[in-house]
Amino acid sequence: MRTSRKFILTLFVLLLTFTAIKVNATEVLEVPTLPETMTIKELADELGENIVLTYDNYQYYRSVINDTSNFNILKLYSEGILKIDENGNINPNKELTIEEVNEIKMREIIFPERPTYVKRTSIPILMYHQVDTLPQNGPSGLYVSKENFCKQLDALKQNGYNTVTMEQVYQHWINDVPLAEKPIVLSFDDGYNSYYDFIWKELTNRGMTGTFYMVTSYIGDRTEQLRNIHREGIEIGSHTVSHKSAKYINNSTLLNEYKESKELLENITGENVRHFCYPFGNVTNYAVQTLKELGYNTAVKTSYGKAYETQGIYGLKRIRIDYYDSINGFLNKIK
Numbered sequence: 001m002r003t004s005r006k007f008i009l010t011l012f013v014l015l016l017t018f019t020a021i022k023v024n025a026t027e028v029l030e031v032p033t034l035p036e037t038m039t040i041k042e043l044a045d046e047l048g049e050n051i052v053l054t055y056d057n058y059q060y061y062r063s064v065i066n067d068t069s070n071f072n073i074l075k076l077y078s079e080g081i082l083k084i085d086e087n088g089n090i091n092p093n094k095e096l097t098i099e100e101v102n103e104i105k106m107r108e109i110i111f112p113e114r115p116t117y118v119k120r121t122s123i124p125i126l127m128y129h130q131v132d133t134l135p136q137n138g139p140s141g142l143y144v145s146k147e148n149f150c151k152q153l154d155a156l157k158q159n160g161y162n163t164v165t166m167e168q169v170y171q172h173w174i175n176d177v178p179l180a181e182k183p184i185v186l187s188f189d190d191g192y193n194s195y196y197d198f199i200w201k202e203l204t205n206r207g208m209t210g211t212f213y214m215v216t217s218y219i220g221d222r223t224e225q226l227r228n229i230h231r232e233g234i235e236i237g238s239h240t241v242s243h244k245s246a247k248y249i250n251n252s253t254l255l256n257e258y259k260e261s262k263e264l265l266e267n268i269t270g271e272n273v274r275h276f277c278y279p280f281g282n283v284t285n286y287a288v289q290t291l292k293e294l295g296y297n298t299a300v301k302t303s304y305g306k307a308y309e310t311q312g313i314y315g316l317k318r319i320r321i322d323y324y325d326s327i328n329g330f331l332n333k334i335k
């Protein structure tokens with residue numbers, strides 16, 4: 001009996017020891033492993049969200065970066081934390097070791113040179129709709145092929161144009177904030193599939209930006225995609241909820257269209273949405289008054305021409321790009 005008891009006790013002790021070892025082993029496995037590497041973009045996302053900007057004109061530095069428009073990267077660059085290489089590239093997808101990450105975090109801050117104010121009187125705001133193949137008998141003023149679109153972006157870079165957002169245009173004209181030379185806005189109306197699948201990548205890979213005027217009822221289940229596109233450096237503006245003309249709706253419908261679209265886009269981007277595009281280019285006095293009251297800063301029309309401050313900040317003209325524009329024709333339009 002005693003022997004048997006002793007045996008059971010030994011067994012019990014053994015079992016306990018075994019369990020303890022097992023628990024220990026699990027604990028060791030559960031210690032979180034640190035990532036071996038992270039990309040420059042991931043680092044910028046980590047640091048950029050919490051950075052205190054000492055210079056709020058950080059978007060200016062898009063004009064010196066060739067391969068990304070990511071807003072967090074622009075912020076870090078403007079604060080002297082990230083640097084460009086000799087070709088003007090940030091290399092956003094470059095993998096950094098932990099040592100390199102620490103080196104960047106500990107870096108001595110040297111601010112990049114701050115720009116001086118030079119007045120830019122006229123600014124071409126290009127108007128695009130679909131970037132896709134023109135359907136048979138389709139309206140050539142509403143389409144540009146993917147191939148031509150890429151050629152146009154390259155021609156802009158080669159000719160020294162600097163893409164800017166509508167917010168930059170506003171800050172330049174209203175608050176005298178410096179703007180890069182040869183500024184140009186690329187605006188896109190409505191929010192077609194090519195916006196999510198093609199346009200934003202072609203822009204941001206070249207360090208360029210554009211303004212997407214979204215009709216919010218067309219967004220559907222692509223809110224997460226739109227959030228990411230915005231982070232990569234694309235400005236998001238409102239083109240109302242359901243694309244109704246200001247001329248043919250009553251005041252309360254107009255107010256809803258302008259207000260709800262703004263709020264929805266602000267929920268998606270996490271930032272103020274301050275730029276507007278009139279459906280069909282139709283403007284009324286009540287429309288302008290409503291835009292002011294809701295806190296929009298600018299609005300664009302479809303009337304042809306370069307934008308000048310004298311047109312009024314809620315009535316800026318644009319240059320329509322046509323499917324059949326040659327590269328020379330395209331460059332002549334924006335001269």
Ligand SMILES: [Zn+2]
Pocket residue numbers: 189190239243279280
């Ligand atoms: Zn439209």
